[in-house]
Amino acid sequence: MTRKTSIKLSGSYKASIPAEKLQELDKEETITVTVRLRRKKELPAEAFKGKPLSRETYEKEYGASQEDAEKVEAFGHEHLLTTVNVDLARRSVQLSGKISDLEKAFGADLKSCKIKSAHFRVLTREVSVSADLENIITGVFGLDNRPIARPMFQVAKKNVKFISHAAAPQAFTADQLAGIYGFPTGVSGKGQCIGIIELGGGFRKTDLTNYFKGLGMTTPVVKAIAVDGGKNDPSTADGADGEVMLDIEVAGAVAPGAQIAVYFAPNTDQGFLDAITQAIHDTTNKPSVISISWGAAEVNWTDQSLDNFNEAFKTAAALGVTICAAAGDSGSRDGETDGKVHVDFPASSPYVLGCGGTKLVVNNNQISSETVWHESSDSASGGGVSDYFPLPDYQQNAGVPVSLNTKFKGRGVPDVAADADPDTGYKVLVDGEQMVIGGTSAVAPLMAGLIALLNEKNKKPAGYIHSQIYADPSGCRDITAGDNKTTSGGTGYIAGDGWDPCTGLGVLSSL
Incomplete structure (x- = not known):
């Protein structure tokens, strides 16, 4: 030929x-x-x-x-x-x-x-x-099928395989956090569908039934949707099942009245993109918010991937679908070892609500302190400045610095934040094991649950909320202490008044 x-x-x-x-x-x-x-x-x-x-x-x-x-x-x-x-x-x-x-x-x-x-x-x-x-x-x-992303969760450990609920007095269930953070009451997410993207692992219905029974809640309707041969494939508690169960149990505990659609796809750029576009254009389940807890530093993606994923997220914004994505769990370096700072994608897309992490301390159900999550170079909130996506209009007055790598005037990450430190993490049930899990992986479904509540309360989809929260950040509680400097050279970012590249505008609770 x-x-x-x-x-x-x-x-x-x-x-x-x-x-x-x-x-x-x-x-x-x-x-x-x-x-x-x-x-x-x-x-x-x-x-x-x-x-x-x-x-x-x-x-x-x-x-x-x-x-x-x-x-x-x-x-x-x-x-x-x-x-x-x-x-x-x-x-x-x-x-x-x-x-x-x-x-x-x-x-x-x-x-x-x-x-x-x-x-x-x-x-x-x-x-x-x-x-x-x-x-x-x-x-x-699909020509290249190497794994493209990693799950952004961390299991709480102290000289043991993992910490049980009983051994973690400062851990929370997501419904407890919803109350502590002041999420809307009198709504349950009824009439909403929360989409969740998963690139491995699976869930067991018996775990979900037992978990929500323990919370005194009706188990939400959870659907598994296969994409490109992916499937609900639970294995062991210390694998990707931890991500899947964390996402479902956190979103479901915050918005128990919402239906949950879990899109399982292979961990490739093709599988990831196809799962996202299927969720966005799903005319059967019609997710109004989508949670993504998988990602990788921008430097690991091809321009083709960054552009096509971003165009899919732009479509979601035009359809009134909110995308929530984890900002990363390795601080300013985002898991890279080149001594430079990096931001995580998809959180760095200007059409995605980037979700950073905090360390939360509570006494008598009241917040006594909340700072940037930073326990070590491998356990800290992601955040920084994109080296690929330009500064969006909604961040023009947010005080986003230029990239420390290239001086590029890029999109600032994250937009919002919430509890992510594994030591003050989330009580979940995974493959029959009680576990405490943290990471910005938990923040994405927490925010997705909040969006479902707000959608029901406001009787309309929150959709592309970026311009709204940056123009009026009163729905966020600012986090002003801590940093995410995790590179070998100690470069990174410090929290302060207003938006910062550690926790964004702070903890979102209302619109």
Whole structure:
């Protein structure tokens, strides 16, 4: 077959593995990729100012066009690829075929690399597309299938595998925190759906029944939704199940009247993105808020991923869907060891509510102190300044500093914060084990539960709340003490009056 003139898809590749560690792989293996398409037209400004679009209107007027999808399908068929799915609202076409045929179609070169005990596909150069599709295709996901994100939770430990509820007098259940923080009362999140993105692990219904029975609550309705072959797959308490159960139990304890839809996907950039777009455009469950507790430092993502994920979050904002994401658990370095400061993505997207962490001390059900969570270099609230996303309009007067790495005038992270220190963490039940878990992973579902309460109380979706809370931060209680300096050189950020790159505007409790 004579290949048409092709154009490199800029930002589709990031070098990270030495060539000597790469091996040949089976080119006859069949895999599926997700091809992302452009919108029909730009989203209206009004959709971000309290007049969100319906999912139906969005698909009809702003999703991908049928013509563009057909062109991509035809291109795929020319290269012996099969159409698996076309979703115009999600702006996605999924194509399946042999690795050898996908390499020819997209000018790719794939190798194998062993990471820990598993083998993964690795892309060794940028993807290219047929020149006539250059302005139609915005990204190709699934060729490279390395793990992309980590869960942002930490188990409380003191010379034992994990601390039980009885041994943690300063730990809380999420409903207790809702009362301490002054979340709205008289509402339960009824009529709302909280979406949760998971990239591993699973939940057991018996755990949920026993946990909520212990709280004196009716167990919320929890649905497991499979994405790209992901599934509800519980294993052991010290694995990803801790993240899944934390997310469900925290969100459910704050908003027990809300339905919870858990989207399980593989831990790849393709799986993560497909889970997000499926949740955003789910016309059956219709989440009004989505919680994400998985992420990685911006430096680990391709530009293609940052751009396409961000566009999905922009769509959520236009649909009135609030996205809450953990800001990271390793302070200003965000788990990196290069001596530089880093912020976590997806929390650094300007359309995401970035959720930082605090250390909370309570006496007689009253807050006696609350400071930036910072116990060590591996146990501290993430936060800082994006090196990729420019400073958004809503942060123009927030006093966001320039990036300490590049002097880039970027988006400040986080927006809000709440209890995250494992030593003052959350009492949960995981695979039959009573555990105390912290991390900004807990803050994202806590905020998602709050948003569900506010949506019911205000009889409308909170949606894209950034402009509102920055213009009037009175619904947040400022955290002014502590820092998240965790790099080897001691660089990082200090909390202070107003917004700061440790806890944002503070603890949100009302809108």
